[in-house]
Amino acid sequence: MPTITLPDGKAKSFDQPVTGLEVAQSIGSGLAKAALAIKVDGVTRDLSAVIDRDASVAIITAPKAGQAASKEALELIRHSAAHVMAEAIQDVIGRDVLLAYGPPTETGFFYDMFIPEGKKLSSDHFDAINARMAEIIKEDRRFTRYEQRGSEGLARLKSEANKYKVDNAERALGLASSVYRGSKPAFQGEAGGGARDPGSQSLSFYSTGVPGTNWEDLCRGPHVPSTGRIGAARVMSLASAYWHGDETSDRLIRVYGTAFPTQAELDEYLRQKEEAARRDHRVIGRALRLFHIDETVGQGLILWTPRGAVIRKELQSFIGAELKKQGYTEVFTPHIGGLDLYKTSGHFPYYKDSQFAPIVERNALDALAGCGCSCAEMLRRVEGVSARLAAGINERTGAPTIAPDRVIPDEQLIDGFMLRPMNCPHHAKIFASEPHSYRDLPVRLAEFGTVYRWEQSGELNGMTRVRGFTQDDAHLFCTEEQIPGEIQGCLSLVKAIFATLGMKDYRVRVGLRDKDSSKFTGSPESWDKAEAACIAAARSLGVTFSQEPGEAAFYGPKIDFVVKDVIGREWQLGTVQVDYQMGNRFDLSYTGPDNKPHRPVVIHRAPFGSMERFCGVLIEHFAGAFPAWLSPEQVRVLPISEKTIDYAREVASALRAADVRAGVDEGNDRIQAKVKVAADDKVPYMLIVGPRDAESRSVSVRVRGTERDLGAMPLEAFVAAIKAEITERRSELTVRP
């Protein structure tokens, strides 16, 4: 005779087992109507689930009109929508489409499926699928759960010849023959996923309607009570995915969709997606001529065009000024370094596969030739980026290409240089170039250092994922006692940057060591202290932060800044990392008060992360409409006709004399066209100058985003006002006549 405890603490007793719906009804009919599912002792279950024991129960409800749905409600709706989409696809393509996994995601859901040989699923089918989904939702069929004994259920699935479902069921029953290779846990509440918790004796199925008559799927649940509760759903896109995320396994089609309680919310989501696409930094970057990628130069290599270079330069000056205040010193170092340097730092050969191939010295080639190495062998060694090639194995056939006794170990392979993948080895050498007393510490070496990494070609993306990029890097060589203070200094820098740029939506991730793992170097006591310092510093920021055990670098804990852009994607930008390893590897030391040598601890930090990625994110953040201080062209002077071109030039030179970036549109277009072009170029201020303005030595000021000019003001007053706005790096356009 269960006693149900509700979230507000009230208890209700029932004489007999009750369903979730009955609990809701006993509270109120409105609640029962809005109910989607229940949470029993923290576990989400169907509304029809029977509660036969004392439990705490919460009702998950659809949102009231005008309110946003809870995360749980959205997940239920989307997971249920995954079933509806799968049914719709089977109706459109055929019942022989094999379903695999269909979990909800942050913005919707997907369903992985295998399309049989000879059939095709393409975006051409989307209209038909969407129409069918709408019908199923309109039919408002009940989600009906039923269970079968494990053996029966399994036999049934086997008879349906869907090996993916059989695998799901076997894993659910705890007799998984296939090993889930991915390290990620299985999705919660996935359609078609493990039907119950592993080890269970039975399997659960859901019919969208009447079992045996309507569509069914092996599923753990829970679901909304009926398809009508889904509201609005839509298939979005297709992608490929591998079974279990394993690329040697079957390739499946991943069909993405999304669902919302109401059509209005779905429409709003689609509108946001369009807005996000409109802000794509690759599109805006081309339109505003900010950067260029040329395939002859190379994939993933950014050419900063004059306008983009202005933005980067402004950001660098901004951070440079902050660094000066914090006592940093600037250094310059080359983009390459000897291979031995990276053997010392541990980058080579350990991270060889994500670096550009070494630049081989002529002498080294001669030496190889001198020891009887054939041309073919040398070529393989020189071009051998892959471990297999270097080991003398043909990549395709796997056959040996070089006699095993002729294979040279990695460490002796090549003498030459590497394009640097990180700046720290160079900075370590600068630190080591002279003796240091504890009195000198911390030594803070800063450099906008360009590094090169061999990102996989499929990963490259505009400015945000590239092969050559410039970090706003610095290394702080300090004593262990100085760590907390230095971390605080780094964080205040990052905070200042985000505040100035108006980036409010960010969170902090503190990567800690996994105490059970042996891959972390350094003493546990040092780690504890450094981790405590990172956590304290993160907490002091006053934004959400998470502690993530096991996510530390092997050499020390770290703090990452994750910024959310308008598309809802998260970007890891700034980072602060404590490093206990570098001192050892490079044998760094300082003389302590005891007159003995001590190891410095190194803090790596890069508030922007990389200039390329940061600018890419900024372009999307501002949709190309930068605040005045960052704008490549801050003012454009638009003469009404040729008659006022001279005055327009005069205005521009006055602005340039005051260090304001100003251009003149000297074209013979009419003023309407000039305004349009300047607006398209997102120039913050347009100064319209005609005979009236020339006469009174004033300018008619039109601010970006407004419909007309806001009136005339004296030229000198405008110069002074915009100068102040730029110098203070204001995020809004504030100059007004």
Added chain:
RNA sequence: GCCGCUGUAGCUCAGUGGUAGAGCGCACCCUUGGUAAGGGUGAGGUCAUGGGUUCAAAUCCCAUCAGCGGCUCCA
């Protein structure tokens, strides 16, 4: 790297086996116009690259390269 889609003028794109197209941009001319495109003329292409099929290929096939969307990865 893997899978799918795409590659035509500086940009955005049309062109499904038979003479290479449009809009924007660019150059020049007319227009001298007060707030989101005034009009005309013209230049500009080895249809990504390399093979193949065909009397004939931008178009069909194969390979390579690059871009896009995913997957996997990111010290």
